[in-house]
Amino acid sequence: MSTAGALWSAPSRIAGRATRGGKDALQRARASLAPLGELWVRVVWPVIAPAYRAAGRMLAVATGFGWGLVVATVLSWILGQVFGWHEFTAIAAVGLAVLVLAVPFVLGRSAxxxxxxxxxxxxxxxxxxxxxxxxxxxxxxxxxxxxxxxxxxxxxxxxxxxxxxxxxxxxxxxxxxxxxxxxxxxxxxxxxxxxxxxxxxxxxxxxxxxxxxxxPRTVRLDGSSSGFLRDLEGMPTKDLSNDDVSFHALREYVPGDDRRNVHWRSTARTGRIMVRQFEETRRSHLAIALSRNPGDYADAEEFELAVSVCGSLGLQALKEDKQITVLAQDQTVPAATGKRLLDGLAGIEQRDSRADIVQLARHTGNAVPNASVVILLFGSVVEATRIRSAASHVPRGVRVIAVNCHSGAVLSRRSIATTTVLTVGDLTELPIGMSRVSE
Missing domain, CATH: 2.60.40.10 (Immunoglobulins)
Incomplete structure (x- = not known):
């Protein structure tokens, strides 16, 4: 080996021996301490553990004022002993007496x-x-x-x-x-x-x-005010079916058709076997989209009005045995029963989010594509352009009703393209407003 190689390898061998020596020393130290650790676990700790737990419970009962008095008592005692100030010694004695007299009030057990x-x-x-x-x-x-x-x-x-x-x-x-x-x-x-x-x-x-x-407060939507729910039935789609309830047209019989759908009068008139063809109808399904975004409301009062409107519409739909889905941004409110619906609305809160009424409508259209009616609930700050944009994200053939919850506003109804916009200023006016929607 060259001189340079020897110079480089010598420190490495020395470092290796030093490392091995350190590990050996650490292992010997651990081996020597092992009996002490076993003695602590098996003998010492079982003896002092009850006293340790008792001390912990006693320390936990002291309030902030109590700890302040303890610190003041100790400092007063130190000052009195170091500087010979008898006044501080007397203060320490009084503090100690007060602490001792307070201890019996927390002793004992209650059942x-x-x-x-x-x-x-x-x-x-x-x-x-x-x-x-x-x-x-x-x-x-x-x-x-x-x-x-x-x-x-x-x-x-x-x-x-x-x-x-x-x-x-x-x-x-x-x-x-x-x-x-x-x-x-x-x-x-x-x-x-x-x-x-x-x-x-x-x-x-x-x-x-x-x-x-x-x-939340709710109102009943009996009579003509709930007509929009009854109008959900029979909204057609472009899908044709052979066994639904909405009659669409007649066509010529092909092998495999159900003979129960044969239209005999047309068959006798044309001389060919004709069968009924049906048009699938949307199931009565109400989707309510409640915005929780504070940016869609002028104040908290408008949000509370929107929650009350949501509860009122949902209860009426459940009363009429309609299927209902209630969405609030990323949250789905349980709506299997009226009690569960109101329980869910009781805990719903506004939440800062980038998802406004437009994103909420898009999410509703994706989550409930088979809805018959989608009701959008928001506050007075939502402009007509955003209402139109939100309605455009709902699937075609689905009726969209936008409810503008504007506290104190006059009840009114207007249309933006094919969307019905109802402005509600007070919850008691909701039945009248919904009767106008169903007209």
Missing amino acids: YTVELGLAKSRVVVGELAVGSVEVRNASTRALLPARIELPVGRGLASFHLPRLAVGTSHEDLFTIPTQRRTVLSVGPVRSVRGDALGLFRRTVDWNDAVDLFVH
Whole structure:
């Protein structure tokens, strides 16, 4: 080997030996620590684990105010000892006494049986939801007074729970005002124990939360106002069939035709066997496209009006046993029953999206190509050009009704090409508006 090669290979051999030596040392260190790890897992941890968990629970009950008092007490003690300031030492002593006196308020266990009930789990916007909380002492001793908390959505209701003897119970009634359409999570009911100063707080959940559905307002579309739904039947397509209900024409018999479709009077007149040919008809299927894009509405009030119109039209279609599909951008609202429809509309919210009424109409045409009528719901800021563009994305032969939800506007009806545009300013005017559409 050359001198240069020896100079290059020597450092490599030295580095290799150093690396192997380091790995060997690491393995020896791990082997020496293994017995200590086994001793910790099998002997030490089982002994200290209960104390560790208890300490964790105690630390969890301290509030922000409590931790602030602990820090102030410690700092005061340090300042008093380092600088000899007796005032700070006295402050530390008072803080320690307050902390010690607050501890007994969170000690001990409570045994409650809690029942949370709602008179109705579904209400309409503006109605009061009524419920009750019943707490029973399920222990073998009397329980001290406590506080009961009931989360309601983002709010919180609080009740005072008096001293309960063994086997006794206490019931509180509550009401929930419903100012807006939503799905509220009510519960879980929790008991709260703590000191009067709020240094420590110990909570225990006693049941699961329940949902309260606040449905949108709706109106009935009985009589002539629902005529547009009855007009869905019999809308023809260009597809011909031999076994549908819409008569189209007569043609000459070919082998394989159903003899039940033979038209005997024409056969006798022409001297050739003639059979009926039918035209396929669209099934009565209503598609409602509700825009959730804030850019299609002037304000939140218009969106709420659109949701109410959607619920009213959907309930009427279900009442008349029509097939219905409700779309809201990328969301499909369950509409198998009226309850499921209103439950879905209760939780629907506006969402910033690039998909406006035009993209929504395109999606509806692709998702429900067999619809008989497509109803587009949007706000007052949608221009006529966008309405025309949206209607152009619906398959040919499908009737398009555009409902402009403009709060406070005068009820009116107009046409943009073949699209009927209905402007609704108040939900109570919807039945009259739909009767004009069906004319």
